[in-house]
Amino acid sequence: MEHRSTILTNGDSDTKRLWASLAIVVVLLCTVVSLRAEGRLWICACGRFSIWAGEVCSANNSQQFLDPYSFTHVLHGFLYAWLLMLILPRLAAAWQLWFAVTLGSLWELFENSDFVINRYRTETAALGYQGDTIVNSFGDILCCVVGFMIARRLGWRRSVLVFFAVEFVLLIWIRDSLLLEILMLIRPSGFLKAWQMCH
Numbered sequence: 001m002e003h004r005s006t007i008l009t010n011g012d013s014d015t016k017r018l019w020a021s022l023a024i025v026v027v028l029l030c031t032v033v034s035l036r037a038e039g040r041l042w043i044c045a046c047g048r049f050s051i052w053a054g055e056v057c058s059a060n061n062s063q064q065f066l067d068p069y070s071f072t073h074v075l076h077g078f079l080y081a082w083l084l085m086l087i088l089p090r091l092a093a094a095w096q097l098w099f100a101v102t103l104g105s106l107w108e109l110f111e112n113s114d115f116v117i118n119r120y121r122t123e124t125a126a127l128g129y130q131g132d133t134i135v136n137s138f139g140d141i142l143c144c145v146v147g148f149m150i151a152r153r154l155g156w157r158r159s160v161l162v163f164f165a166v167e168f169v170l171l172i173w174i175r176d177s178l179l180l181e182i183l184m185l186i187r188p189s190g191f192l193k194a195w196q197m198c199h
Helices: 002-037 070-087 093-111 114-123 134-174 178-186 190-196
Strands: none
Touching (some): 002 093, 002 134, 070 134, 070 178, 093 134, 114 178
């Protein structure tokens, strides 16, 4: 009897994972359609695809699959993991992942809206920013998922330490970070903008 109960439980678990996986695919497809409707290009206007674009002060930034800002999206995943640990700790892992993908996708749609693009152009050092390519948005969502899984694995205390360590490295490396991005969008600072400007 116990063996049969275990088989049924495993079957329920597999079904939940299947539905969650299908839901993730739907979210990603809707994200692609929405980004394309917003006018986002599939790949860089230069016509070249690269896995990594390491120069922040270039037109290639946010146009290729990954770039230094990808690490800020890893930190997004940390935030989503913490949020779900707080409000939905008993939700199945597969559906928690769906939430993380959905939140990451919603952020990409918001980040690539005309409002945010214009805000970046006028209030931050991202001069000439045209929005992300769809390829870059997918890289950002993938990084978000990676961050989500790392934070879940590390737990609260260790993930908080890693979060601030990454923030510190980004500040030194590219003079920007997730928290600084948020600050500059909400309450821009001329001093910080001047510090971040490419020279």
